[in-house]
Amino acid sequence: MNPPFVSAPAGSPRHTIVRTALGDFTVVADDAALTAVHFPGVEPPADGSWGERVEPAAHPILAAAATQLTEFLAGTRREFDLPLRPAGTEFQRHAWAALLQIPYGQTRTYREQAEAIGRPSAVRAVGAANGRNPIPVVIPCHRVIGSGGALTGYAGGTDLKSRLLDLESGRATLPA
Numbered sequence: 001m002n003p004p005f006v007s008a009p010a011g012s013p014r015h016t017i018v019r020t021a022l023g024d025f026t027v028v029a030d031d032a033a034l035t036a037v038h039f040p041g042v043e044p045p046a047d048g049s050w051g052e053r054v055e056p057a058a059h060p061i062l063a064a065a066a067t068q069l070t071e072f073l074a075g076t077r078r079e080f081d082l083p084l085r086p087a088g089t090e091f092q093r094h095a096w097a098a099l100l101q102i103p104y105g106q107t108r109t110y111r112e113q114a115e116a117i118g119r120p121s122a123v124r125a126v127g128a129a130n131g132r133n134p135i136p137v138v139i140p141c142h143r144v145i146g147s148g149g150a151l152t153g154y155a156g157g158t159d160l161k162s163r164l165l166d167l168e169s170g171r172a173t174l175p176a
Contacts, residue, residue, distance in 0.1 A: 004097060006033040006085045013051030015044065016062045020073045022160065025137075026050070027069065029061035033085035036134045037069070039156040069137065075167060078104040080138045087134060091122075095129035102143040105168040109147045131155060137164065 011031030023040025056066040071077035154161035
């Protein structure tokens with residue numbers, strides 16, 4: 001499986017804040033693709049790698065990402081339709097591509113994800129790759145659970161993972 005990601009960087013990064021019921025997410029994009037989603041509470045790095053902060057309307061990728069993330073968290077969108085460029089190793093990009101194949105409202109185990117990329121013995125490496133996913137929620141690493149059903153490891157915290165899974169399963173709704 002070849003990862004369905006945009007390959008060459010295009011232009012300088014920009015970022016914007018997306019206010020949601022789960023807190024303020026920061027999304028980062030260049031001129032061609034979404035490159036990162038940061039959970040609430042994550043501050044921009046001093047090195048300026050997120051680029052200038054802009055209003056979503058000033059940048060077409062950020063505008064689309066902000067709209068789609070808001071719709072997703074409101075329960076009115078099930079899939080994202082954005083060009084993506086997650087920075088990572090070839091293995092990580094294959095692991096993240098497998099995440100995009102997990103349907104809305106469903107989960108997979110780390111073992112099932114490892115098997116999906118043809119590396120059945122790489123369960124721990126898949127878990128580590130998921131932990132480094134730079135575009136969470138959009139690349140749905142929250143849909144991967146432990147073999148016993150435990151909500152193991154999530155960069156945004158297991159409470160957020162639980163809320164996202166509850167939203168997708170119809171067990172909960174989030175306020176607008």
